[in-house]
Amino acid sequence: MKFGTKAIHAGVHPDPTTGAIMTPIYQTSTYVQASPGxxxxxxxxxTQNPTRNALQDNIAALENGKHGLCFASGLGATDAVLKLLKPGDEVITGNDLYGGTYRIFTKIFQNFGIKFHFIGMDEVNTIENHITPQTKLVWIETPTNPLLNIIDIAGVAAITKKHKLWLAVDNTFASPYxxxxxxLGADIVMHSVTKYLAGHSDVVMGALVVNDDELAQRLAFIQNASGAVTGPQDSxxxxxxxxxxHVRMQRHCENGRAIAQYLASHPKVSQVWWPGFExxxxxxxxKAQMRDFGGMVSFTLKGDSLQDAIQMMEKVKVFSLAESLGGVESLCTHPATMTHASIPKAERxxxxxxxxxxxxxxxxxxxxDLIEDLKQAIG
Structure with a gap:
């Protein structure tokens, strides 16, 4: 089944009672039993909800995985992965991470005796320099947030398999499309479903997808025992x-390319980050591991003036100055004071x-219209 067909049909079945083509919202906390057990x-x-189950099956299919689990947020999903570990375990991760991921690593789980190594991963061979007997997990984003660095997933997977480590990939920026x-060899895929999967800036949710049955059972236990589940309405x-x-992502990619190329040619722009540039x-x-280059673009203005950057962001009209990403509407974000404010300035x-x-x-x-908006805002 091709991707567009899976997006519409995978995991979704007509309601057996009414034949409704859309999965009903099972707005219930409990279920009647014929006899105890x-x-x-x-x-x-x-523990289980039919609406959530349909969504979990759908997301798993999109990632070519066997098991999907949905959580109340992307950080809820990340939290579940880290609960696979115990005090003394070590994690190797990138030095260019979403601020919320950095925060939960350093401010929550580091306090429980888990050690994190933040390293550059442009060259995957550097990972082996940081592996110890205590290393259990490698966590990567690609493309990264917000510098859009690209990490070789298959290359990292070869290393993690050699050393019998878990590899978790935050696939939020790319989406399964x-x-x-x-x-490519990862063990766990994490999504902030809030972003491209939901796509309309009206839901907060996270998801994990795995193939390994035992790993799925462990994560499902954590999901149920910790309780950070999503509700049926959001599902x-x-x-x-x-x-x-699939339709939205095609347009995100087309528009992302147009914006990146416009900014790269603008006399007041000093640098543009977009993985589609040669x-x-x-x-x-x-180019090898992605089907296109996505709709995320970062840039700086010449002169490197913070005031100039702030004034530009205050002037946008079609773009909205707001946190988050992946919705149908275009957003403009200042990572240093918004999405990545929890990372110390020196580390950023x-x-x-x-x-x-x-x-x-x-x-x-x-x-x-987006280009005209940037033109008037940058000046």
Whole structure:
């Protein structure tokens, strides 16, 4: 089954009672049992809910995986992965991460005795220099947030398999439409479903997808025992959003390319980060492991003036100055004070994230209108 067909049909079946083509919103906390312990597969909605189950099956199919699990947020999904570990375990991860991921690593799980190594991963061979007997997990983003670095998933997977480590990939920026980490050797795929999968800026949700049955059982236990599950209403909204994922992503990619090329030619722009440029350090890897280059673009203005960057962001009219990404509407974000504010300034700058960097989530509006908006805002 091709991707567009899976987006619409995978995991979704007509309601057996009414024949409704859309999965019903099973807005219930509990289920009637014929006799103690005798039920139809559902006891309590923290554990199982038919609407959530349909969504989990759908997302798993999109990632070419066997098991999907949905959580109340992307960080809820990340939290579940880290609960596979125990005090003394070590994690190797990138030095260019979403601020919320950095925060949960350093402010929550580091306090429970888990050690994190933040390293550059443009060259995957550097990972082996940091592996110890205590290393259990390698966590990567690709493309990264917000510098759009590309990490060779298959290359990292070869290393993790050699050392019998788990590899988890945050696939939020690419979405399953552009990239499928399980096919490249990853063990766990994480999504902030809030972003491209839901696609309409009206849901907060996270998801994990795995192939290994035992790993799926462990994560399902954590999901149920910790309780960070998503509700049926949000599950319904994401099921609806995913039905247009392939169409939306095509336009995100087209518009992202147009915006990146416009900014690269602008006399007041000093640098543009977008993996579709042949000059991008890992463009060849992006071209090999992704189907297109996505709708995320970051840039800085010449002169590197924070005030100039702020004034530009205050002037946008079609773009909206807001956190998050992946919705149908275009967003403009200042990572240093918004999405990555929890990362200390010294650590941000060490990774190359300047206070003057602007991140765009290019939506699906008319590209000419987006370019005109940037033109008037940059001046």
């Amino acid at each position: 005798k039920h139809k597969g559902y006891e309590y909605s923290r 552009l990239q499928n980490p399980l096919d 319904f909204l994401v099921l609806r959003g995913i039905k247009t994922l 000059s991008h350090p890992n463009h060849a890897i992006a 700058e060490k990774a190359g994230l300047k206070d003057t960097l602007v991140r765009l989530s290019v939506g699906i509006e008319d590209a000419e």
